[in-house]
Amino acid sequence: MALNDSALTGELTTRYDAGLAASLDDSYIAANDPRYLWALETKVQCAIALGFMESSTRDQTSISNCARAYDRMNETPMAPPVTMIPPPQPPQRRPDQCDDDIVGMVFFDFDSANIRPDAASTLNTVAQNVTVCGWTSFSVVGHTDQAGSDAYNLPLSRARADAVVAALRGRNIGNVQIEVGAQGESNPRVPLPDGTRSPQNRRVEISAE
Known part of the structure; x- marks a missing residue:
């Protein structure tokens, strides 16, 4: 002015x-x-x-x-705000138990192929680890103790394996392939004299790949 x-x-x-x-x-x-x-x-x-x-x-x-x-x-234009990009998350570490030879073990009462209530935790963990571990197949093998004859124990071990397979299928394991086996009393976890009852040998072993 x-x-x-x-x-x-x-x-x-x-x-x-x-x-x-x-x-x-x-x-x-x-x-x-x-x-x-x-x-x-x-x-x-x-x-x-x-x-x-x-x-x-x-x-x-x-x-x-x-x-x-x-x-x-004529002002200098403001620079656009800097967007902070969070660093990439490290890949999830695969748990060591994913590569265990046996990923689950279910025990049975004497002369029974019924799933016991205390097996639920083991079966739930195996089912939950399917995605975590990337498993695509299971091997489910039934066993008995040394009480009873071989002819009786072999089908009993198969019935136990079938019961575990049904329990796993009921836990949403997707399209995981399952191979079922039965060994009767031929492969005890704890070797004992023939005719001996053993809770640790009345089992189904689950392995995974």
Whole structure:
């Protein structure tokens, strides 16, 4: 406002021309900031101020708006906020038990092929580890103790294996293939004299791959 009319008109014209050029500049139009809008505001406000100056009138409002819009138009655009990308999570470690020779063992009462309540925890763990370990197949082998004859114990061991297979299938193990075997009393966990009852030998062993 301290300039004489000629100098003030020159400054307003310079700002008007700059606003006009910026409003037609593709880099302003496509900019992801308000510079383009301030370029339009500069052009409008400076044109109003120049209109007043033609009648030798200094309109303080339009002159101030022209100067303010021009300054905002020429501000350095703000950098977009930096998006913090969390570091990638390390791959889940495969539990050591996934590679155990026997991944589950179910014990039975004497002369019985019924699943005992205390076997639920073992069966649940085996079923839950299918996804964790990436197993695609099971081998389920039934055993008996040394009480009774071989002819009696072999089908009993198979019945125990079948009971475990049914219990696993009922726990949503997907399409895991299951091979069923029966060894009767021929492969005791604890070798004992023939005719001996042994809770540790009345079992079904589950292995996985």
